[in-house]
Amino acid sequence: EPEVTQTPSHQVTQMGQEVILRCVPISNHLYFYWYRQILGQKVEFLVSFYNNEISEKSEIFDDQFSVERPDGSNFTLKIRSTKLEDSAMYFCASSEASSRTYEQYFGPGTRLTVT
């Protein structure tokens, strides 16, 4: 069964550094998403992406964040200057463009630790 994959599984970085989290969505999916989950809190939506542009973004997704589809398979989340409060589990998800059922398929997550 096709799966969403994410790398790395764990990323440790110092405050102020840039990080790039990588995702490979399911191959025939055209909508892509990033969510995050701070330890002990809800899963929160960050951004959705379709047809090489942002479809929707939350208040969390400020100018420090950016997303990109650099090639036909990868979908990346960049945090330009990490803060301590960016420490969280980051989940990538994808869904079919033509599906009206709207379920999203999630990757295993990248745990980001900012020190």
Added chain:
Amino acid sequence: AQSVAQPEDQVNVAEGNPLTVKCTYSVSGNPYLFWYVQYPNRGLQFLLKYITGDNLVKGSYGFEAEFNKSQTSFHLKKPSALVSDSALYFCAVRDRGSQAGTALIFGKGTTLSVSS
């Protein structure tokens, strides 16, 4: 604003007993409703959804959920719990009028612990 409430942080049941994990929602229109499960060190796995039609929907691993519009609830149920069902369960909602790219709004999750 859309929101999801899972009133229980943890549910404890004995193996073989029925289980219920509660979820209530608030949306401006009619909802699409989802349940996801998260096992340790794994991503969220889709369990089931309510889109339209029969209020009782069946999903993976013997789970089912009942949509109750008057109570704005979508409780997850299973007639006979297994120890392997122990995991973190998330309810999620999306407004029916939304486009395919719109975010899912998640509850805070409920930890299900099934004892042998």
